[in-house]
Amino acid sequence: MRHCVALSSCTSGLMLTMRALDLVGEVILPSFTFSATGQALLWNGLQPVLVDCDREKFTIDPAAVRRAITAQTSAILAVHVFGNPAPVAELAAIAREYNLRLIFDSAHAFGASANDTPVGGFGDAEAFSLSPTKLLVGAEGGLVTTNDDELAERLKCGRNYGNGSGYDPAMLGLSARMSEWNAALALRGVSGIESRIAARSRIAAIYSKAFSGVSGLSMQSIPLGNHTTWKDFSLVIDPQIFGAARDDVRSAIEDRADTRTYFDPPLHRQRIFSEFVEHCDLPNTEWISQNILSLPIHSAMSEAEVRMVTDAILAVGGHRRMRTARVGLGA
Numbered sequence: 001m002r003h004c005v006a007l008s009s010c011t012s013g014l015m016l017t018m019r020a021l022d023l024v025g026e027v028i029l030p031s032f033t034f035s036a037t038g039q040a041l042l043w044n045g046l047q048p049v050l051v052d053c054d055r056e057k058f059t060i061d062p063a064a065v066r067r068a069i070t071a072q073t074s075a076i077l078a079v080h081v082f083g084n085p086a087p088v089a090e091l092a093a094i095a096r097e098y099n100l101r102l103i104f105d106s107a108h109a110f111g112a113s114a115n116d117t118p119v120g121g122f123g124d125a126e127a128f129s130l131s132p133t134k135l136l137v138g139a140e141g142g143l144v145t146t147n148d149d150e151l152a153e154r155l156k157c158g159r160n161y162g163n164g165s166g167y168d169p170a171m172l173g174l175s176a177r178m179s180e181w182n183a184a185l186a187l188r189g190v191s192g193i194e195s196r197i198a199a200r201s202r203i204a205a206i207y208s209k210a211f212s213g214v215s216g217l218s219m220q221s222i223p224l225g226n227h228t229t230w231k232d233f234s235l236v237i238d239p240q241i242f243g244a245a246r247d248d249v250r251s252a253i254e255d256r257a258d259t260r261t262y263f264d265p266p267l268h269r270q271r272i273f274s275e276f277v278e279h280c281d282l283p284n285t286e287w288i289s290q291n292i293l294s295l296p297i298h299s300a301m302s303e304a305e306v307r308m309v310t311d312a313i314l315a316v317g318g319h320r321r322m323r324t325a326r327v328g329l330g331a
């Protein structure tokens with residue numbers, strides 16, 4: 001990439017990117033993401049247009065993006081969900097066709113590739129996060145990558161109160177510089193990132209093998225040519241078929257596994273977005289967010305620890321199904 005601008009966070013990176021590009025009107029984004037993706041847009045006074053995600057890949061659905069375009073649309077803000085890159089080629093084609101800006105929230109995706117190309121160079125800009133739950137950690141911090149010289153210049157002004165040379169701000173800015181301490185920590189973390197992602201892939205493979213073929217359990221599908229970071233490994237639990245709902249599974253295994261429910265609630269169910277969701281019908285986002293369970297995954301996790309999680313989850317489903325079967329026989 002020609003430019004990589006260091007910032008205080010991914011959120012400030014997204015806020016400043018949208019400001020620096022002078023976006024107006026509506027911006028299309030997925031509802032299935034972390035709140036900050038949409039908050040960056042609200043801070044710019046932009047109108048969020050929340051669309052559905054793909055039921056298998058969890059990333060924004062390009063067909064839904066097309067349907068959401070109006071004369072007011074100025075940009076698409078896509079997310080590489082859990083490190084699995086969004087459909088970059090389809091989105092780029094839509095952006096070209098309608099003359100829209102294309103920005104990626106790449107918070108989860110440091111080290112990922114789409115169509116065998118490392119992320120960072122797609123769209124007008126990509127914003128990465130260095131906060132503690134991400135792949136590359138600087139304690140806090142963010143990076144925006146772009147090939148747009150003017151955008152990079154404006155981001156550098158924007159992170160410093162809008163000041164370029166002198167004290168008459170060129171644009172509305174923030175105090176959003178990256179500290180030296182955060183930068184040093186992140187630089188140290190760059191080495192070994194491939195091996196940490198490889199370790200996560202091995203864990204994901206054990207999870208996938210243990211759960212594939214189990215009725216009522218499904219997992220994020222990674223398209224051919226995509227390499228995810230496995231920032232999270234998530235199960236989608238069909239309560240009827242598996243025999244236990246997500247929340248029941250979660251509490252049944254809580255003494256053995258620290259799980260998360262990303263992203264529940266999705267943006268269209270959050271209070272701060274309530275005034276923008278009049279016509280929201282997002283069946284895939286509803287289904288995934290209600291039934292998703294993110295399992296423990298980190299590069300130092302042992303195979304025995306992974307097995308403890310898989311055994312615990314499979315036992316919950318097995319017991320419930322047996323009990324249901326017995327109740328059925330008795331009746």
Ligand SMILES: *Cc1c(COP(=O)(O)O)cnc(C)c1O
Binds near residue numbers: 142
């Ligand atoms: C963590 C996260 C952010 C925010 O990152 P910060 O660096 O903490 O601002 C934005 N988007 C997504 C999808 C995230 O997971």
